[in-house]
Amino acid sequence: MNATGRQTDLIEDYVAALTAALHGPARVKARMIEEIRDGLADTAAAHTGEGMPYHRAAHQAVQEFGTVEELVPSCQQELTIAQARHTARAVALTAPFLIACWYLAQAADHGHAWLLPRTAQLLAVHLTGVATVAALLAAATLAATGALARRMPTPHRLPLVVAWAGTTASAAMAVTTLAFATVSALTTNWPLLAFAGTLAAASHAAVAASARACRRCSRLPTT
Incomplete structure (x- = not known):
């Protein structure tokens, strides 16, 4: 050579x-x-x-x-914040879909009693609550790591919080998918519920991978 x-x-x-x-x-x-x-x-x-x-x-x-060892912490810190923003953005964009899915379910069952009314109501309340909290946290994260980051440091544990918020939101989306798959098989208006389930499944896929990557990044050493 x-x-x-x-x-x-x-x-x-x-x-x-x-x-x-x-x-x-x-x-x-x-x-x-x-x-x-x-x-x-x-x-x-x-x-x-x-x-x-x-x-x-x-x-x-x-x-x-x-050396690489000297450069990695500062570079990884920037990447970890970028991954937290990526996860927060995914949650902020998809969490409203989870709420929309339950509205679709209510519209599909308008004027008729739910086959599993108590279970459906509990799921709707808890999962939409999870989606709302996750969306608010995601919005706060985007603000804290965006314009506000020029005025104050990003909280050290924020990426980990975002990672688990994303994980929780993706789990809620998975439960929603399963719930709609079950209910759609028992109702005459199944196409709308099937569509809602597909929407929830797509949202779960988008958030779960990003949240998993965020958890990994949050465990790596940074400056």
Whole structure:
């Protein structure tokens, strides 16, 4: 391998190690890694412009950036906040669907008694309550990690709270899906309930994956 190949590998090995150590939203992480790669390349180019051999310049650039272990905490903190915002956004967009699903169920059964009235009423009250609380928390999280973050630090445990709020909301959506699947099989107006169940299932899928990623990020060390 020629000298240029070795020099390129030095930076790419650093970038690869950093990529493997970080977790968060794919697009945000990719943009962060690309910025770091460009920064390393620019720093190395500046040193070579001063007459330094490229291999030494790349090594110097890596030293100036710090070791992967030193860089990971601050980068991971940014990614963890980004993942919390991603999860909060998913909850804020889908939680209203859970409430809408129960309104659809009531519309489907308008003028008729529920086959399982007590169970349905309890589910409606509790699950819409969960959806409302989760949506409010999601909105507060987006505010706290957005414009307000310029004025005050983001609470350290906020990503973990968002992760479990998302997990709870996704579980409520899963229960809603199961409830509608059961009730739709027992009612004549099943297409509307089936649609509501499909809506709840799609909402569950969207939130569950993001909440799982948020739980993982919240457990990683940050600055």
